[in-house]
Amino acid sequence: MKLIECVPNFSEGxxxxxxxxxxSEIASVHDVxxxxxxxxxxxxxxxxxxxxxxxxxxxAAFRGIRKAAxxxxxxxxKGEHPRFGASDVIPFIPVSDVSLKECVELxxxxxxxxxxxxxxxxxxxxxxxxxxxxxNLEDIRNRNFQYEQIRVEIGKGQYVPDFGPLExxxxxxxxxxxxxxxxxxxxxLHSQNMEIGKKIAKALRAxxxxxxxxxxxxxxxxxxxxxxxxxxxxxxxxxxxxRAYEMVKLEASRYGIEIMESEVIGLVxxxxxxxxSRFFLRMNGFKSNQIFETRVWE
Amino acid sequence: MKLIECVPNFSEGxxxxxxxxxxSEIASVHDVxxxxxxxxxxxxxxxxxxxxxxxxxxxAAFRGIRKAAxxxxxxxxKGEHPRFGASDVIPFIPVSDVSLKECVELxxxxxxxxxxxxxxxxxxxxxxxxxxxxxNLEDIRNRNFQYEQIRVEIGKGQYVPDFGPLExxxxxxxxxxxxxxxxxxxxxLHSQNMEIGKKIAKALRAxxxxxxxxxxxxxxxxxxxxxxxxxxxxxxxxxxxxRAYEMVKLEASRYGIEIMESEVIGLVxxxxxxxxSRFFLRMNGFKSNQIFETRVWE
Numbered sequence: 001m002k003l004i005e006c007v008p009n010f011s012e013g014x015x016x017x018x019x020x021x022x023x024s025e026i027a028s029v030h031d032v033x034x035x036x037x038x039x040x041x042x043x044x045x046x047x048x049x050x051x052x053x054x055x056x057x058x059x060a061a062f063r064g065i066r067k068a069a070x071x072x073x074x075x076x077x078k079g080e081h082p083r084f085g086a087s088d089v090i091p092f093i094p095v096s097d098v099s100l101k102e103c104v105e106l107x108x109x110x111x112x113x114x115x116x117x118x119x120x121x122x123x124x125x126x127x128x129x130x131x132x133x134x135x136n137l138e139d140i141r142n143r144n145f146q147y148e149q150i151r152v153e154i155g156k157g158q159y160v161p162d163f164g165p166l167e168x169x170x171x172x173x174x175x176x177x178x179x180x181x182x183x184x185x186x187x188x189l190h191s192q193n194m195e196i197g198k199k200i201a202k203a204l205r206a207x208x209x210x211x212x213x214x215x216x217x218x219x220x221x222x223x224x225x226x227x228x229x230x231x232x233x234x235x236x237x238x239x240x241x242x243r244a245y246e247m248v249k250l251e252a253s254r255y256g257i258e259i260m261e262s263e264v265i266g267l268v269x270x271x272x273x274x275x276x277s278r279f280f281l282r283m284n285g286f287k288s289n290q291i292f293e294t295r296v297w298e
Numbered sequence: 299m300k301l302i303e304c305v306p307n308f309s310e311g312x313x314x315x316x317x318x319x320x321x322s323e324i325a326s327v328h329d330v331x332x333x334x335x336x337x338x339x340x341x342x343x344x345x346x347x348x349x350x351x352x353x354x355x356x357x358a359a360f361r362g363i364r365k366a367a368x369x370x371x372x373x374x375x376k377g378e379h380p381r382f383g384a385s386d387v388i389p390f391i392p393v394s395d396v397s398l399k400e401c402v403e404l405x406x407x408x409x410x411x412x413x414x415x416x417x418x419x420x421x422x423x424x425x426x427x428x429x430x431x432x433x434n435l436e437d438i439r440n441r442n443f444q445y446e447q448i449r450v451e452i453g454k455g456q457y458v459p460d461f462g463p464l465e466x467x468x469x470x471x472x473x474x475x476x477x478x479x480x481x482x483x484x485x486x487l488h489s490q491n492m493e494i495g496k497k498i499a500k501a502l503r504a505x506x507x508x509x510x511x512x513x514x515x516x517x518x519x520x521x522x523x524x525x526x527x528x529x530x531x532x533x534x535x536x537x538x539x540x541r542a543y544e545m546v547k548l549e550a551s552r553y554g555i556e557i558m559e560s561e562v563i564g565l566v567x568x569x570x571x572x573x574x575s576r577f578f579l580r581m582n583g584f585k586s587n588q589i590f591e592t593r594v595w596e
Contacts (some may be wrong), residue, residue, distance in 0.1 A: 033594050040337075051379065051594050095590050181590075245579050262582045267590045270568075277571050280578035281543050282559045292393050292565045296301065296331050296349050297595040 001297065003096040004103060005035070005051045005181070006061050009088045010068050011077050011172070013044040018071045025063040029238055032060045044089070046081025054098055058110045061090055065110075067119050069171035074147050084123075084141045084150055085172025087114075091126060092178045095269050104128045105180035108162075111176045115163025118171070121154055122163040126177035130162055140175060147172050183233040183272060184265035185241055187248045190225050191257045194218060197227035203251040204229065204244065211247055213239035226260060236269070242276040270294075301394040302401060303333070303349045303479070304359050307386045308366050309375050309470070311342040316369045323361040324348055330358045342377025343386070350502065353398055356408045359388055363408075364416050367469035372445050381441045382421075382448055383470025385412075389424060390476045393567050401476035402426045405458075409474045413461025416469070419452055420461040424475035428460055440474060445470045481531040481570060482563035483539055485546045486524050489555045492516060495525035500528065500543065501549045509545055511537035524558060534567070540574040568592075 008026075012018045019039055026048065027034050036049040052060055065087040068209075072086035090110065092103040107128035115122045129135045141150070150173050153159045153168035161173065189197065197218030202208045204216040213235035219228045229248050233239055249259050274288050288294055306324075317337060324346065325332050333461070341359055350358055361542045363385040368550045370384035388408065390401040405426035413420045427433045427571055448471050450459045459471065462477065487564040495516030500506045502514040511533035527546050539562075564580035572586050586592055 001591075003591065035593055051590070094327070241579065246520045257366055259580055261582060263581060263583055265594065267588055270589050270591045273575050273589060274571060276579060277574045279537065281558055281574060282560060285561055286560060290562055290565055291568050291571060292303070292349070293299075293301065293592070293595070294567065295333055295589070 001096055001294070002053050002098050003051055004054050004057050004098050004106065005049060005093040005095050006057055006090065007047060007049045007093065008061060008064055008090040010046045010048065010064075010072065010076065011079065011083045011086050011088055012068075012072050013040045013042075013045065013046050013079065019046045019048075019083050021071060022064050022067045023048055025067040026060045026170075028063065029056050029060040031056050040081075042079070043081035044077065045081045045083065051056070051095065051214070054102055054106060058106055058113065058165075059094060061110050062113050062117075064089070065174060069118055069120060069143055069169075073170045075170050077147070077190060080292070082141055082143050082146045083172070084147055085120065087120075087171075087173050087174045088141075089125075089137065090174060090176045092128075093181050094178075095181060096271065100127055100178060100180055107176045107178045111163045111174075114174055114176070115161070115165070117285040119165050119169065120171050121161035121165060121168060121173045123173065123175045124177055125175050126179040128177040133158065137175065161256055180235050180285070183236045183241065183268050185231045185233055185244060185262065186231045186265065187262045188221065188224060188260045189229065189248075189252055189257050190254075190260045192220070193255075193257075194220050194227060194250075196255050196257065197229065200248060200251045201229050204231065204247055210282045211239045211244060216242055219259055236272045236275075240275045241268075241272055242279040245276075299394055299592070300351050300396050301349055301356050302352050302396050302404065303347060303391040303393050304388065304393065305345060305347045306362055306388040308344045308346065308362075308370065309342065309377065309381045309384050309386055310366075310370050311338045311340075311344050311373065311377060317344045317346075319369060320362050321346055323365040324358045325352050326361060327358040329354050338379075339347050340377070341379035342375065343379045343381065349393065351504045351559070352400055354582055355390060356404055356411065359390075359408050360411050362413075363412055363418070363472060367416055367418060367467075371468045372467050372470040375445070380439055380444045381470070382445055383418065383472050385418075385437065385469075385472045386439075387423075388472060390426075391479050392476075393479060394569065398425055398476060398478055405476045409461045411470075412474070413459070413463070414471055417463050417467065418469050419459035419463060419466060419471045420521060421471065422460045422472045422475055423473050424477045426475040426531045431456065435473065436459050479567055481534045481539065481566050483529045483531055483542060483560065484563065485527045485529070485543060485560045486519065486522060486558045487546075487550055487555050488528065488558045489525050489550075489553070490518070490523055491553075491555075492518050492525060492571045494550075494553050494555065495527065498546060498549045499527050502529065502545055509537045509542060512542055522558075534570045534573075538573045538577070539566075539570055540577040543574075586590060
């Protein structure tokens, strides 16, 4: 079953009825399922997570953005979190049987519609970015360059949007993109030695010679009195969970340290769990659609 | 999500329109999903597999049985497979968040309705059996004691049904019950030595001192030129896949033999795969509802 996640961030974190109206618009598209709605009053920002087949994802996000443009006035918006627009950041994320490339296409399709149909300037970011300088969100919109600044700078130099007009209305500017699903994965060690913990984390992370799609840090857990290797797996298909686990085990073994336990924080795509079972059970031919529940839900 | 499987067997394996009519009745219940329909002309028998939440399972099975009683005349039925009635055997199987005990209750509820509302005698079997002698299907209905015999013997001695009348119409008798999900699991070894294969299979099976819910046999695979330990896991919750795998590995190790690969044949409940990942990744706190797809389908 083809499935994407979309996590639009809206610049309203206090007035629940505004957020509810936006969410209702998104949910009005058939086959869209709202997973989570979080309002943050200090940030004055809400984060909505929904999932759907890719075919209807653009329409659902579009309806949410259109409603946010109606209801949110950036001229009167205040909040701690940097923001560009009423619909601030909208990433598409592949979950099941969908490639990142397909999500990039969704981002561009949505950007085009938002620019042309509701006259909001759109910057494409992350894997949907059209230039290297827009890969990282922080290079586009940050504490020192937000709605108030882009209003003035839009269209000048590096501030030409990918879609939409060269002027900014009260709905502001939207940043639309695609990125991989991020698996938050921790391994706790039978050790209290943070020196060793830091060495293991270093051995794991991509930038220090570890696994290509791993970000890793070591923490000391006061409650469990143990060292934790806390990881973000930024591409679970290319660097699977089991490989991160086994690599921690290997690096810990040089100090005679055992793994106590591991944990996934939050959600994880089915395929990531199945791939671990395939590895450990040498069950290389196993297909996800052999799982009973997938037959019910296909 | 609560989910059961039901696998009714009907005494019609040639006339597809009859089977289609029965299946349509089953599928007419909301939230029922037909997984498989297989017709066997020699057996003159069809096996339907459907899944649903437990709340609607009895109604769906009931509609199928009622339609089969209308369309199938056991007086003119011929086929190789032993059979008692138009709806011959109907087991309920727990898949997800449902206990075997709940499936036993479904079987009894269905039995009562079939007996009282459509006047078909019902024998409860397997885990729903009310007496030890009805635990095994073969002890109730077999090659030498089928529709023709039960027609005469119904109500006499051991042949008093659990529900329904003491006489048999052209719809015959139905055998209704509950059993655990059966996982068909094979482990292939880097060995061609069948003597050793048989010893490993013996060490695995319950009746010879192995794992409590494992049936095991050794086979030689001509195509792969290797020994296969072929298992049925009759209670994957109590004897999980990983334990069967690790036990084969352990017993094989005394002969210096490595596992080549393993395979699940057919379908397997999600929980069985998740439990393997929990074990190998020491991810003991992991919950199935952390799997993204389960949120979509809940």
